[in-house]
Amino acid sequence: MDLNALRVFERVAATGSFTVTAHHFHRAVSSISRQIAALEESLGQQLLYRHTRAVTLTEAGERYYQDVREILEQLDLATEALMAPGSEPSGLLRLNAPVAFGQRQILPILHHFQRRYPAIKVELMLTDQLTDPVREGLDITFRVGELADTTLVARRLAPMNYVVAAAPAYLQRAGTPLTPADLSEHNCLLYQGEMGRQRWYFHHPEQPSLTCKVDGSLYSNDAESLVRAALMGQGLVMFPTWLIADELAAQALLPVLEQWRGEVAPGRRDIHVLYAQRRLHTRKVSAFLDHLFEVVGPVPPWDSWCERLLPGDNA
The missing domain is CATH 1.10.10.10 (Winged helix-like DNA-binding domain superfamily/Winged helix DNA-binding domain)
Structure with a gap:
């Protein structure tokens, strides 16, 4: 054969x-x-x-x-x-991640990983469509949000911490919402994907949870476009910190409703890493997972600057 x-x-x-x-x-x-x-x-x-x-x-x-x-x-x-029983990890590592998460967070992690292990080549497939890791021959898959039933090993990498934010120019013009109910008077820029138009949910330790009906002048299936629109002062966005951490740190976007924990689904959402158990026996996979969890740590780098803004437990 x-x-x-x-x-x-x-x-x-x-x-x-x-x-x-x-x-x-x-x-x-x-x-x-x-x-x-x-x-x-x-x-x-x-x-x-x-x-x-x-x-x-x-x-x-x-x-x-x-x-x-x-x-x-x-x-x-x-x-x-x-x-090569004692050599450095090598070979081709095949990764899959959602587009924005891959561009914003996985690429910088890969940059340092490949400097650490130059014999490893990486094939990075970015798509917002759900892929079958086994059929696609992937070593590691990142899933953001709800995790469907799977026969693969699923390790929680980090929580999804959402922040409502807007550019200073928008807040100066339209005012700052003080409660989720105030959002009905604001221009909310909404992500619209396969699950339909984004809805905003809010949780507070001392008040009932709220589902807010929000609307605005722009919907898009591209999160980066909505971030750009928010930066230009068009309206408010609600996105996870891994997507807008740089803009928040630079104060190009300012957080609002800091006392409320925002979500785009009724329950809490996380980021998971998926892989087949047998692939852990390859040095390239085990090396990348070790590097990944070392870099992300208990508090992800995209959350470290703004822990004070995130109500509730980060764990």
Whole structure:
């Protein structure tokens, strides 16, 4: 059995695309197609349905993919352990994160990590769509917000601490809201994603929780655009500190309603790190996780400057 053919099949099955697989292996699409056809012929089984825009697994292909993926992962683990038992971590580390979180927080962490371990290359996939870490062959996935049921290990990295904020120019023009009820008189710039338009919830240790009906002149599925609009003085935003920590620290955005804990869902939301248990046995994954939790620590760097502003327990 051709090991390279199995690796090609695993990538086609994971991505659903001959073109993406060809880019991954730096080969022509026709070469990938021929190798898959040869594998199917040698097995006497059709593994894939070829469609105009995508490739899907047959029933036999799905069973074969599950087994091949496990075998290739075990082979890679055994090879790494045998070839360099005492060497520094190396190899390709595949990460996935939401776009804004990846740009704002993961990239700086990766910069210092790769200076520490120069033999590790990183493939960083940023998307706000939910991905299947196993099917995509990812080593580590970051999830922001609600965590769906998963067979992967899920470690809590940090809480999501939300802050309502606006530019000084807006507050000077429109006034500062003193209670969540005052927001009905303000221009609130709202994120609008797959779960619909953002709603704002507020919790106070000495008062009943509130769900506020807020509205404004701008909705967007791009958080960075809303931050830019807020910086220009257009209105108020509610975003997690990991997204607007720099603007708050520079006082380009000023926090309001400091005595209230804001949320965009009824319950508390967290940031989690997901990975398969067996991947912990690779030095590149264990090294990155150690570095990540060392950098983030009990109080994340994006929260360290503003602990006094965050009502309740940070833990």
